[in-house]
Amino acid sequence: MLHLPTVISLSFILNLIIGLYFVSIYQYKKQTSFLYLGLACVTFTFAILCASLRVIIAWPFITHYFASLFIIACPLFLIMGLKALNPLNKGTCRQVSSLLIVAAVFLLAVYNTAAEQILVSLTVAGLFVYASYIVLNARFIAKLQQRMLLLCLLLHALVMLIQGVLLLLPFVTAINFNFTSVLQFTLSVHLMLATSAALLLPFLVFANTEHTLNSLANRDPLTQLLNKRGLNAIANTLFSKNNAEHPISIIMVDIDFFKRVNDEYGHDAGDEAIKWIAQHIAALFSKSAVTARVGGEEFAILLSHCTLNEAQSAANTLRKNIKNKPFSYFDNTICLKISAGVACSNTHTSSFKSLLSAADKRLYIAKTTGRDKVIYESAQNPFISKKSVCT
Numbered sequence: 001m002l003h004l005p006t007v008i009s010l011s012f013i014l015n016l017i018i019g020l021y022f023v024s025i026y027q028y029k030k031q032t033s034f035l036y037l038g039l040a041c042v043t044f045t046f047a048i049l050c051a052s053l054r055v056i057i058a059w060p061f062i063t064h065y066f067a068s069l070f071i072i073a074c075p076l077f078l079i080m081g082l083k084a085l086n087p088l089n090k091g092t093c094r095q096v097s098s099l100l101i102v103a104a105v106f107l108l109a110v111y112n113t114a115a116e117q118i119l120v121s122l123t124v125a126g127l128f129v130y131a132s133y134i135v136l137n138a139r140f141i142a143k144l145q146q147r148m149l150l151l152c153l154l155l156h157a158l159v160m161l162i163q164g165v166l167l168l169l170p171f172v173t174a175i176n177f178n179f180t181s182v183l184q185f186t187l188s189v190h191l192m193l194a195t196s197a198a199l200l201l202p203f204l205v206f207a208n209t210e211h212t213l214n215s216l217a218n219r220d221p222l223t224q225l226l227n228k229r230g231l232n233a234i235a236n237t238l239f240s241k242n243n244a245e246h247p248i249s250i251i252m253v254d255i256d257f258f259k260r261v262n263d264e265y266g267h268d269a270g271d272e273a274i275k276w277i278a279q280h281i282a283a284l285f286s287k288s289a290v291t292a293r294v295g296g297e298e299f300a301i302l303l304s305h306c307t308l309n310e311a312q313s314a315a316n317t318l319r320k321n322i323k324n325k326p327f328s329y330f331d332n333t334i335c336l337k338i339s340a341g342v343a344c345s346n347t348h349t350s351s352f353k354s355l356l357s358a359a360d361k362r363l364y365i366a367k368t369t370g371r372d373k374v375i376y377e378s379a380q381n382p383f384i385s386k387k388s389v390c391t
């Protein structure tokens with residue numbers, strides 16, 4: 001049998017530490033999810049404290065009424081904290097405070113009666129089912145911890161439901177059985193599950209925060225394509241895993257005479273034109289291609305398992321798509337054109353850096369020999385052979 005005082009003490013200490021930890025992070029991050037998750041843990045310690053005082057004082061208003069209120073407040077704050085992790089969720093604060101007020105009134109009505117504990121157990125069971133639903137639908141990046149938290153919450157709901165049913169049984173049936181030891185066991189399990197959930201929360205929250213920061217650092221905010229940093233990270237991993245048998249190609253794209261777009265139609269029109277080109281790139285290349293905006297009006301498309309011929313053909317399709325479909329900006333029709341340089345990995349270009357440099361050189365040739373073309377072969381002479389120019 002579990003030693004209840006030990007379980008109570010451990011639960012109290014761990015929830016208090018985690019709760020204060022979250023609240024202290026809120027102090028400098030000002031992110032409400034941290035405050036609510038902290039409050040969830042701290043209210044649980046208040047519940048433990050109030051309920052434990054039953055052995056030394058006979059003030060049911062504190063040891064029962066407040067203990068019950070804190071037990072209900074804990075999953076409510078947890079729900080608020082989980083919801084606040086998604087910035088699109090709004091309005092939970094008012095809903096939760098209304099629910100707390102309703103709970104406070106109801107608890108007062110059943111204050112110090114057997115119905116109080118039954119009501120608390122069933123309400124908490126329902127709240128944990130709802131919290132599980134939020135965790136299930138949240139896009140946590142730490143999948144293992146997400147599943148563990150889900151398991152904790154569902155088990156918790158089940159334990160509270162069993163506790164509520166056991167407390168209800170003597171009133172609705174003729175069963176005359178002493179459930180004290182079973183109830184003590186459910187209490188221990190309740191405390192351990194609440195503590196396990198509290199221990200999992202920091203892992204989940206920080207894995208998500210780190211993932212968000214990483215994607216912010218690796219994405220271009222205007223086009224949502226990768227930026228140079230993001231491209232380098234993925235490309236270097238791709239090259240380190242790739243064996244020489246599989247060709248990797250890169251297409252470097254630059255918008256022709258883009259300065260004129262800015263000068264004639266304004267910087268906002270320029271921004272929209274960059275987004276429009278990025279949409280063409282995203283639409284033409286499958287999800288397996290790595291697409292990035294690597295400079296002001298320069299893009300890179302990295303294609304694994306793609307030969308030089310396949311890459312130049314794709315680059316040429318992109319060039320024609322952009323050229324043949326003018327870009328509309330309010331009442332203006334702007335004809336955009338691109339130049340591209342294509343390179344493919346081989347025995348001479350086995351690193352991403354050298355591949356990039358080869359494609360860059362070809363892009364330069366495209367720019368200096370008339371623009372609106374795709375160059376995919378290097379030439380000693382900048383006035384390259386016709387064969388390698390696709391117009």
Ligand SMILES: Nc1nc2c(ncn2[C@@H]2O[C@H](COP(=O)(O)OP(=O)(O)OP(=O)(O)O)[C@@H](O)[C@H]2O)c(=O)[nH]1
Nearest residue numbers: 254255256257258259260262267270271296297367
């Ligand atoms: N609107 C907008 N303009 C940008 C952005 N980044 C770079 N530019 C502009 O892109 C233009 C690039 O000009 P250039 O490098 O001279 O090249 P270009 O006019 O496209 O000529 P070629 O590349 O030689 O065909 C500059 O005017 C930059 O101000 C951006 O994010 N938004």
